[in-house]
Amino acid sequence: MMESEENAAKNAHSSEGSDRKPICVIVLGMAGSGKTSLVQRVTNHLYAEKCNPYVINLDPACIEVPYPANIDIRDTVKYKEVMKQFGLGPNGGIITSLNLFATRFDQIMKLIDKRKAEHKYVVFDTPGQIEVFTWSASGQIVTETLASEYPTVIVYVMDIVRNLNPITFMSNMLYACSILYKTKLPFLVVMNKVDIVEHKFALEWMKDFDAFQAALESDPSYSSNLARSMSLVLDNFYKNLNVVGFSAVNGDGVNEFFDAIEKCANEYEKDYRPEYLRIKKEAEEAKKVERKRELSSSTSRDELITFGEPETSYDIEDEYEEMYEEEKREYEEFRRQFNLDKKPSVNK
């Protein structure tokens, strides 16, 4: 197994030479799924293989990081301090810390760029609460910036022990789909904690539609057509899906994990890079337009990062007021159209 690892490393070296870019691995998962332990195990493995990873911790609220982190968000943003200064609760504190960090993400990119020759993998550990990363502006900035530059792989960690219930399993998979559509990046599902429960049953469910239906029907609390339709949808998701069983405790599946990462990185090169180059170009153009608009309206809008409640009472300049009126008119029209669409038969 060590041989295959070495070979892979060698191949990467010889084929791409100094141009080789590190693979960015973003580890996502619900709280308690074992993201940090997975990162720890993966890091240990890579150190043992003399293929040191570059590890970045993005969780501002964790108490300790059990692996050597090259960049730790906690050194940049003090989450407790943010809570105090902005008068936020724990959740708002985490979101704001990550937002603040994301505004400086260009510097992180520079750091990665400097070290890219030495590291084959850049691993990101994300905040415990998955929503903070998947449904926030900062998460989007981090993923898109990375993916526009480096081969990036999303690793979705799920706690297999908690997914013995078919409904929970389905919910988790639906959430995975949501991340897939949001990021549009190569996707790897890691079923963690296989040392406690074997993940065979899950593979069976994913392979055999009827087996899953049987499990669903045996759950007395649930009987719905919607659930059946949803599992049909998911069946299509499973077909393209990379899955590995993993144990952060004893290291089972770590080689399969890296094989899958390698595969995902190849997918990125083949399918995703052209797409990202296009998006990058579009984004640059959009930025120019936005910049012009900002200059002309002379009001800077920090909508990407909002601290707390949105302001409703602006000190409106005349010029801005005009724009606002226009917006309002346009919106009214949009609403009217929408209403008409809903009830096409209504004629006045």
Next chain:
Amino acid sequence: MRYAHLVLGPAGSGKSSYCSALAKHCEATRRKLDVVNLDPAAETFDYEPVVDIRDLISLSDVMEDEELRFGPNGGLMFCMQYLSNNLEWLSEQLGEVDEDYVLFDFPGQIEIYTDSNFVSKFINHLQTLNFRVCGVFLIDSQFITDVAKFISGVFVALSTMIHFEIPFINILSKTDLLNPIDRRKIGKFLEPMADILEEDSLLNTKWGEKYKKLTKTIASLVEEYSLVKFTALNILNENSLNDVLLLVDSAIQYGEESEVRTVDDFNQERNGVCE
């Protein structure tokens, strides 16, 4: 019959603003509506909750407790578990009023829905209290910038919805913060999915090609089940609020029992007027 309206959605999707906007709207239209805060980590909101979970347990208490030593997430799970073990407290606080209409402002973390049987226990409890329950799932429309992101939103809504066996209304919130161009875009996503996909370039990209089948099946699911339909909401607009309220009302059949009017009633009334 009593009516419950659960407000769900990711952190920052505008749940609390939605609650306070509805509370104000109902106050203006002289309709009875109470709000219950169920987020133990809530910071500030500008409605007056009739019941507040923080009176029972608050996240900061749990996190500061030396013996428990929870992080923000473990703390939240602990709070929700604590609530689910003390549901009697909730019924006491809610009292025994008939025909009341209560909004429940939930915490944002998806973890509380996917783990534990908190949700089913909570809903069962409400139902034994004679509540008719409906869920409202909010998603920040600022994140819905293209079709793929919209589908992503649909999936998030589904992953939550599946734990609740109740009628669901999905809402794209905060359209008041969008510029007109994006607003028009959002309007487009509310049209039938098949049309959207036809117009959009998503399926023609390499990525879209790969997930074509998945995209098509989810699109047809949205078509088939009105449960997964989305509505746009601008909380600054009274009409928009009213539309959403109407949707929820019809989902839980609010007011249908209290105002049953038969043909005879109408005739009587008409005759009365004529005479």
